[in-house]
Amino acid sequence: MPDKIPKKFLNMYYKQGYRIVGKHQHSAVKICRWTKESLRHDRVCFKQKWYGIESHRCLQCTVSLSCLNRCVYCWRTFHPIFEKEMSKKAIDEPSEIIDELIKAQRLLLTGFKGNEKADKKKWGEAQNPTNAALSLIGDSILYPRFSELLEEFHKRKFSTFLVTKGTSPEKLKILEVEPTNLYISLCAPDEETYMKIDNPIVKDGWKRMNESLELMKSFGCRKILRLTLVKGLNMKNPEKYAKLILKTNCDFVETKGFMWVGESQKRLPMNSMPYHEEIMEFAKKLSEFTGYEIKDEFKPSRVVLLTKK
């Protein structure tokens, strides 16, 4: 990734509500819809419901705008400058990044102080986030000092969610610190579908993703597979998904409907979004083939949770 992001991208991201922070501009934060919902209407996200984080104290962020995939359902804009491994030199310090992310989040939350609908006590608490959802855009595992970053977050009493595409198993292998929640995004039952959906910029993407799935079982933290389901593309062959899921010994499987937002609207038709009922049907089939049981559902986000028995 270039040391400095071209102005047109900075402006584009700024308008979309992102704040890019740090001297080397590879980290970003954006207020999550559920943080706003929690402040205004006391409605929280399914991760608060299922994993105990506080939506109003969540830092939706990334430390790598780079990603080695161009998933057809992704909300971000694709551009070659964001499709490279990160350099080991032109990067910011873990503690500086966290300071900058928190500062930017506080600035983004300023408007809620004067909002009569916003819960003032929650707004006060939101100034000190307690969860880092490293899932905003890009793949944060590409940040060369990721273990140190996790260590720094945990030192500050943050829980950490890492969502990775699994395209960098070598980075998972060398992790010295585990996140609170390790998410691997599994969006295809076979290589042909994977190449169509995940569209990796590396030739051996499928092999790498499978290596990451194998590695997952060696982690002691909470392990979650996230299936983003796109109607007409990857809602098929539950028996093949089951084989991949069982490799990981994961604790949970989230089957979640694709959301027609951002740049994905230029790549997929609106009716690619499955209905919640269709997600539930697919989850039931997965349950049959994996032996995992359906634990809960969250209709606002079209997601069904399966848990290991």
Ligand code: SF4
């Ligand atoms: S965990 Fe995810 S959905 Fe929930 S508030 Fe944080 S970023 Fe939003």
